Amino acid sequence: MCQACPMTTDEQEPLENANGTNEASEDAVAEPVEDAAEQAAGPNEDPIDEGQGESNSAAATQTATKKQVSSSLPYVSWGGRVLAYLIDVVPVLIVGSIANLIARATETTSLEVIGRNGGQDITAEVTRTSAAGIAIEVLAVIAILLYWFWNKGYREGTTGKSIGKQVLGFTTVDETTRRSLGAKNGCIRVLLLFVDFFICYIGVLWPLWDVKKQTFLSDRFTNAIVLRD
Amino acid sequence: MNSGTSASDNAPWPWRMATTGIDYLPVFFVFWLSSMIFGRPGQGMVVEHYGDPPRPYYVAGEVAGSVNLLIPIVLASIICLVNKGWLEGTTGQSVGKMLLGYRTQDMNTGEVLGPARASIRWILLNIDIAICLVGILWPIWDLKRQTLVSDRLTQSVVVKS
Numbered sequence: 001m002c003q004a005c006p007m008t009t010d011e012q013e014p015l016e017n018a019n020g021t022n023e024a025s026e027d028a029v030a031e032p033v034e035d036a037a038e039q040a041a042g043p044n045e046d047p048i049d050e051g052q053g054e055s056n057s058a059a060a061t062q063t064a065t066k067k068q069v070s071s072s073l074p075y076v077s078w079g080g081r082v083l084a085y086l087i088d089v090v091p092v093l094i095v096g097s098i099a100n101l102i103a104r105a106t107e108t109t110s111l112e113v114i115g116r117n118g119g120q121d122i123t124a125e126v127t128r129t130s131a132a133g134i135a136i137e138v139l140a141v142i143a144i145l146l147y148w149f150w151n152k153g154y155r156e157g158t159t160g161k162s163i164g165k166q167v168l169g170f171t172t173v174d175e176t177t178r179r180s181l182g183a184k185n186g187c188i189r190v191l192l193l194f195v196d197f198f199i200c201y202i203g204v205l206w207p208l209w210d211v212k213k214q215t216f217l218s219d220r221f222t223n224a225i226v227l228r229d
Numbered sequence: 230m231n232s233g234t235s236a237s238d239n240a241p242w243p244w245r246m247a248t249t250g251i252d253y254l255p256v257f258f259v260f261w262l263s264s265m266i267f268g269r270p271g272q273g274m275v276v277e278h279y280g281d282p283p284r285p286y287y288v289a290g291e292v293a294g295s296v297n298l299l300i301p302i303v304l305a306s307i308i309c310l311v312n313k314g315w316l317e318g319t320t321g322q323s324v325g326k327m328l329l330g331y332r333t334q335d336m337n338t339g340e341v342l343g344p345a346r347a348s349i350r351w352i353l354l355n356i357d358i359a360i361c362l363v364g365i366l367w368p369i370w371d372l373k374r375q376t377l378v379s380d381r382l383t384q385s386v387v388v389k390s
Binding site: 134137138141188191192194195198199216217220221 | 250251265
């Protein structure tokens with residue numbers, strides 16, 4: 001796992017750029033990637049490369065490394081990512097079920113006139129969720145959404161780890177910079193994951209056959225890869 | 230994907246879908262929320278009263294409680310018209326396009342569409358969806374990456390901003 005070395009250098013200060021802008025993190029990260037390039041491409045390096053201008057050779061090695069490294073990085077498989085997702089979902093299930101149970105318990109049943117048939121009212125015994133039950137369910141959904149964006153948007157965006165990924169030891173990083181995505185891109189990634197689910201689950205099944213194990217919209221747009229620590 | 234055609238600046242279909250998807254997420258959410266509050270779904274048994282004094286008897290047939298979706302539909306339409314009509318028409322960017330960095334413009338002049346044309350574009354988008362999604366799949370193979378009905382009729386393209 002020599003190619004994983006850049007990840008070890010990253011891990012020493014994972015939070016350094018946590019709240020920085022994208023531009024800042026790109027600047028700060030240029031170095032480790034180049035180091036990685038030298039390490040990985042070291043033995044195979046052409047002598048011609050060294051004769052070239054500094055920027056040219058740096059760029060060349062960088063692209064070469066990206067190709068070499070990307071196939072051998074410790075990408076998390078689809079199953080692992082599903083597991084992390086399921087752990088993230090646990091609080092949602094708990095809050096949602098409690099709210100739903102309360103709403104069910106506060107259902108009211110009453111006789112209502114639902115129409116007329118030849119001068120006579122047709123009445124029906126109608127069960128409805130009470131206003132309080134609806135309010136609790138709506139509040140629960142808002143709480144769930146806040147949790148979801150905090151956990152998978154802000155937390156995973158700034159530290160690379162949602163709760164589930166922390167438990168299982170996975171990290172989400174930007175493919176080029178190897179740093180965390182930032183809160184904004186993290187939240188965009190959350191939104192796009194909803195869309196990935198919406199397109200007949202194709203987007204979330206994509207890691208099954210994708211080389212870099214990326215989801216179709218959310219990971220590919222935000223340039224995110226998920227790696228084993 | 231970047232085949233070097235004249236339309237290579239136009240947004241590829243996956244990101245078109247992504248922006249539209251993001252635009253529709255709050256619509257679904259508000260539709261669900263408002264149908265919970267205003268739709269008042271319920272279910273029950275039909276009851277008829279016989280005798281003197283009248284006593285309730287349950288008769289066959291469960292009835293669904295009246296579901297009033299007028300308010301949810303109106304709210305969802307308002308969100309779409311504000312976001313995809315007014316916002317996308319005046320600035321070129323709906324919320325989804327703002328987040329992902331794309332903009333809608335006239336295919337000839339490059340100007341923004343204006344609220345009226347953008348609103349019509351959204352109404353036509355629903356036709357694109359209604360024809361078995363063929364219309365919104367059209368950008369996959371279309372040279373200018375336009376949807377079948379909405380983009381073509383309003384002469385608009387989506388480009389990277």
